[in-house]
Amino acid sequence: MRYSAVTIKDLARELGVSTSTVSRALRDSYEINPETKKMVMECAKRMNYQPNPIALSLKERKSRSIGVIVSEIANSFFSKAINGIESAAHERGYNVIIAQTQESYRKELSILEFLASRSIDGLLISIATETRNMEHFAALHARGLPLVFFDRITEDINTHTVVADNFQGSYEATSHLIGNGYRRIAHVTNSKNLSITQERLKGYRQALKDHQIPADKSYVQYCHHGGMIHSELENAFNNLMELRPLPDAIFAGGDKLTTGCLKILRSRGIKIPEEMALAGFSNSDLAEVTEPPLTVVKQPAFEMGRTATELLLELIESKRPVEEFEKRKFATRLLVHRSSIRPALTSIG
């Protein structure tokens, strides 16, 4: 059974006027007699007329919907960013179509093809951790599809980007660990090719450097799948546990990695922060009620989503090709909790 709506034609027939009169009346055109307008409006309301957006889309060659590609909505940063995206999009009459890569490059490719073939007007992208090659994005961009990257961005494509100040967030968190007496700080992070990985790594390294702590490459562990594959984070962690001297703190570069490290530490009975401190990027609401409460770097996810969307809609609705691209950067916030505070008694200094 098909749901069939009232069309402009039905109204025209009902009223004995032409479809164009109805169309113009509904759009409140100046060239329509006020009385006719009123008559049409009333009839439309009475018959519960709803314009068919598909016909409109076909005509205007746009669908008033935008796509969003993220790694997974269960990620606390992305679910909040999506709230921001939806709020900005709906305000301006746009639909949002969400798709998840689960950090997989293959999925990213197929999703991109899927979305492109669904006539979306533009795309918000946060790149999967597995992805190294940007050609699939470049091809679409070259064909004129408006693109805005957020959070995990690429330099390869010349368009708007929205990011958190990952360097700052990472620098602050690492400095905080150092300030609490930790010296052998490991860094568990996403795949090397990701923009956020590189920036966070830089912040981490700079903090070590500024405090005259030598950086050791083996203290940095990359998770090619962003902790999406459980064994991967386990391996990274095992690698760290084989190091001598043992790290005394872990700074994690992503939502799943932060909570993942917490789970592993807990499951192995390693005391936090006595034996190993933990801090990391996360937007989880539960950070303060875990055991121990987690020190986290929070990104303004909602605002970032909103801004990315506004920039995308600007691109979509711009009459002329946009030449100037913005790089918006948002400050992060460090929320300090017990997981990274060295207890007074065991302080080594």
Place this chain on the structure above:
Amino acid sequence: MRYSAVTIKDLARELGVSTSTVSRALRDSYEINPETKKMVMECAKRMNYQPNPIALSLKERKSRSIGVIVSEIANSFFSKAINGIESAAHERGYNVIIAQTQESYRKELSILEFLASRSIDGLLISIATETRNMEHFAALHARGLPLVFFDRITEDINTHTVVADNFQGSYEATSHLIGNGYRRIAHVTNSKNLSITQERLKGYRQALKDHQIPADKSYVQYCHHGGMIHSELENAFNNLMELRPLPDAIFAGGDKLTTGCLKILRSRGIKIPEEMALAGFSNSDLAEVTEPPLTVVKQPAFEMGRTATELLLELIESKRPVEEFEKRKFATRLLVHRSSIRPALTSIG
């Protein structure tokens, strides 16, 4: 700048044939010369032709997209259910448009209007906690839009439904608390009008009854906004703390309520489970690393999402009106952790 795709017309011009020939060749029609077919296919590939789904939609009067209405995607149950929904929908070439009510009836109304006007083919709905009146759904259903309710359902509309066995989950959790020596078990739950609230309440009451524990109405606190408004849960909690005798356990009937109670108990320094045990419905991955680890009733969210979608697509693609409606019910799982286990020393029995 507009992204403009290759059309069937471009192919026809390129090859010097008619658009109908191209169309038929692409659809592999029997009445087209194999050589022509091959030629068209090659040209389509070469020019990177992608059929315009909007034109198709207009023609077929369907959009190959379904809407999903949930309270919020940051909810651990819904984010996983949505994964299931997307997996089933994408498999069959459907788009998913997600919208969030934030538990607000008003938002539910406007979202419904928005989605209905965007020519979706069907709708998956989990009702907002504020909603009491089902007329907005009934009106759409009456107009022939396929609807499937999941998780928070209504009896008022005759269609497929997908739920967890809320009674069972609630019964088991409450019985578990009783088995651990708790007798004064409070229940913090969603708005009274919600289906899940009623079923979970029944399970809770039945468990009390089966163990000869008198039910006290004041031990049940309803949150009309599902804990979405912070003060609401605070109030509910305060009400419980004024009771004498004081409850010795809380059983929470929803994701946000469970973690919300944890936060409140923690912030007030009330020891869990010594002073107050806690258990509740939640699909959070962090339940086992909170302090204390939480006893939770888990729903098979992914499977529920998949099933709801399959039922909806069945409805959408059915040639004749569907008369027989299914009520799918999924078993829940009780994961016991420390938050509900009475320590041996303080055991009263």
Place this chain on the structure above:
DNA sequence: TTGAAAGCGCTAACAT
């Protein structure tokens, strides 16, 4: 085996 033409719902240029 192929082409011409109509039509899905809507808008807008062009009549009148």
Place this chain on the structure above:
DNA sequence: ATGTTAGCGCTTTCAA
């Protein structure tokens, strides 16, 4: 002030 018509991309009779 209103009507006629063409066209957005595609499929599908109907003709040839």
